[in-house]
Amino acid sequence: MDFKEALKADLAAFVNPDEFGDEHVFDGVSMMMVVAEDENDETKLSTKYQLFMEDVFAKNKRLHFFDGLVPFPEVGNKVEFDGDYYYVISSSLNEGLVRVEITAHVT
Template identity: 25%
Template sequence: MNFKDQIATDLTVFINPNEFGDFHNVDGRRLLIVISKDATTGRQRKNSSDHYSMSEGIHTGTIKVYANASDFPDIPAADSFMEIDGELYRVVDCDNQMGVLVIDLEGNQT
């Protein structure tokens, strides 16, 4: 078994419903993914005319999603949108790391 074969085997452990993975509704499809909700940043005021960012009680929540690249026909593009379990997120970045998509998302939270 070479290194790439070992990585492919490890994916079945990481994105696994008995380990870290859970089934979620992603853009209308039931997919097995891992969600990391470890970062929430306050919404910054850019300038006085930026009314959206000045809304009281709103902050930007960021999450990372780990998914099998084979579950996505196209790699999500930056500034596109993704809906997960009824919540809309903006794709900040997406990287294919040896068959695992690491997707950085942000969305408004109250």
């Protein structure tokens, strides 16, 4: 097994429901992913968004899921996650795993 094959095996274990993965719905597609949450945390927003949202609290989530399940989420797009709407504040693709940071205002 070469390095890339070992990395793919590790990623599969990372998203596995017996490890860190849970089933969620992202833009209408049910999939296994790893989710990290930050409630009422305005410091996690990018500098671009902080300028517009001073003193506004947000719920932020970092999502990790396999590429190809949904169209790549672009920064600034509105997305649906588990029935709630969020905005994409960052997204990246690394070795077949998509990392997306989303935010929504807390009312």
